[in-house]
Amino acid sequence: MIIRKIQIENYLCYYDTNTFELSDGLNIILGENGEGKTKFFEAVDWIFNGENKQLEMLVSAKKLDETEIGDSFRVRASMTVEQYGEKNIITKSFVAKKERPNECSTSSFMIEGIAENSSGERTQVDGSILLNRVFPFEIRKYSMFKGEAELNIFESDSALANLINLFSEAKHYDKYSEKGAFLREKAEKAVDDSSKSDKKNEAQYKKLETEIMFQEKEKAKYIVHLNSTEEEIKKIEENLQLAESHVNNADALDVLNKRIVGIEERIFSFNGRIDENYTTSLFDEDWILVNFESFHKEFADKVFAHSKKQRKLQSEFDKQKGIKEGAQMAKAELLNNAVPLPIGVPSKAHMEEMLYDKICKVCGTDAPEGSISYEFMMEKLKSYLESQDVEDNEPEKDDQLFKFDYTNRLENLSTSHEDNLKNLRLIRSKIKELFEFNDERKKDIEEFTEQLEKEKTERKQILGNSSIAENKLIDVLKNYNAWQRDLKNKNHDQLDYTSKLDKIEIELQRKKEEKEKIDTKSANSFLIKTRKILRDIETIFIDTKEEKFDEFIVKLQTKSNNFFKIINIDSFTGTIVFTRRKTANQTIVDIDLQEDGRTFHRPNQSLETSKHISILFAISELASEIKEENFPIIFDAPTSSFGENKTAQFLNLIYETKNQKILLIKDFLSTEKATKALSIKKDFENVRRNKAFWVKLERPFDPNNLKTINTEVITL
């Protein structure tokens, strides 16, 4: 089936009648954003699926503006298709009547069909029936795609079932597996009833049935656990793979952030160490005294001279004092340096008595006047009397040259000044050192600031290279490790469930065999044989259905990869892999991009889009093979992630494929900066196509006034 012509009349931006005479093969419709591409797509979609609602919203504002109040005009989209040498025209339209300025009422829409045979004979037919005959609804579902997001037809779980119903032989086998199960269950029940009718088996049989039922329940439970664990593993692996693409960046960011914090801390610390309070040293710390050193010297010299004189006098005095003390010592020698008796022994009275009697009553000898003994006693008495009269003798004992030692205080003052001067002299070098220290730290800070800038630039680059925000990138690193732990745990669970299932299966098998033994002994042999045959038949039906299913999947996979390689020629693609997966209720097909068995969980949009387009082309080719007919595919902006070069390459490649294709794209148009005039780039000449159009708004127009909007259709 080929769409030969599309006419759009007074439909939104398409004022009056606009005709697209299409060709078989590749039709390209170029158009800037907002100039009529999508409205073309929507007009075609309206023919196929449009509802009878809010039709006034579809009316051309320009046409309505030009129409007199009370007058009517037609809004229409029609499609002329060619099939088996016959021409069919399907027209959907309604009448708009202007009621007030900017307002209209509309009739319900109608779909008209005109069938024209090879001899040119035309017949009016039901438009809806004609549309479904030439372009069946289920095929149309795989023919119209708006934007890149819609290309992923496998997003819904029912998509595969639809495809199977459309294009696979597997659809014929569904009912066989159902009927096979039905017949087998009936045969099983007949055997069970027969065995149970033997009373001696009844208890054992019931026990076995209960145990089998329990094991079946356990099995179902663990299958659910295993399935959900496998789902979780898949998700974790997806997350890990996504994280892996960021983990290097995240790791680098982490290191950089730590380095940045380190540098900032050092800058802060160095700033704290810089002390530029030079005025303290200059004014508060005796700087002003630095030039008074000469005065101090004069003072110190005088103190020194004075001290010398004082010491000389003191020395002389000490000498004289020494002579006196020497005499005393000589006297002591006369007593042979023996320790004298204390003063007052013998007592004063005894001493006076002995002197009076002139006898030494201590040693019992005579002591006449003038004898040594008499003189000794006399001296002893004298010493005693002197000891009783201390005050008179004191001045002689504490005899000093200088009562107050001012010289020493002067010397201390001078020394103290000397010490202060030493500190004063250091102020110069201290200030110099402080300047030097501060300069060094400032240089360090400058270096650190420079380093900090470099690190921050590097961080910006990392964040620029990353497709996720900084906080998420930081999370990646945290999550990455957590996910790895989760994966390990889930893998462990998976092993655990698998092993439990194996055990249950063995146990189940054992119980069933036990039950079979009872059946063989007790049940009617005809029933046993019937059950055996029907069990085999069910197995055959299920296996054949799955085989057909797999054949279809393999076919779709092969075809998809053929297109995938063509679209991505000379660039890395990987392989599209379809994997059949059974859930509790249905069979689902997962479609992955793989390289050497490793799945790309998040391929880039361009690769993803080419994958989807390849699958769609594969489906389209399958449709051609199965239905022995080609159907058109209409894409609105399917390659927006491709870039112009890849789009050109893509168009040249799909030009080679069968089927009619209508592609609406915004590439190959350029706007002149000064005049804002649009033109088609020369590169478009190199794009192979069967037909091309350019939809553009008639200039001038007011972007804020729909009444001025009219899309022109230019056939290139």
Place this chain on the structure above:
Amino acid sequence: MARKDEILKSFLRHKLFESNDELKTTDLPSTILEALDCDNLTIKAIAIIVEGLDGTSPVTDSVLRNQVTQFLNEAL
């Protein structure tokens, strides 16, 4: 070839028949008519089911069950 014959042939390609020593691949029927005339009970039962589901007049579940059981009852 009629679809029902295609379906039958698909079933007969199953490994259960490959492992059956009594049956040679060349002996396998290629049409429903041939299969209904076959000595192998499983093949004949399958032919009855295919005829019942994809033949000219499709039958209900209970009719299908009766047909198969009756055939096996007579044959076994």
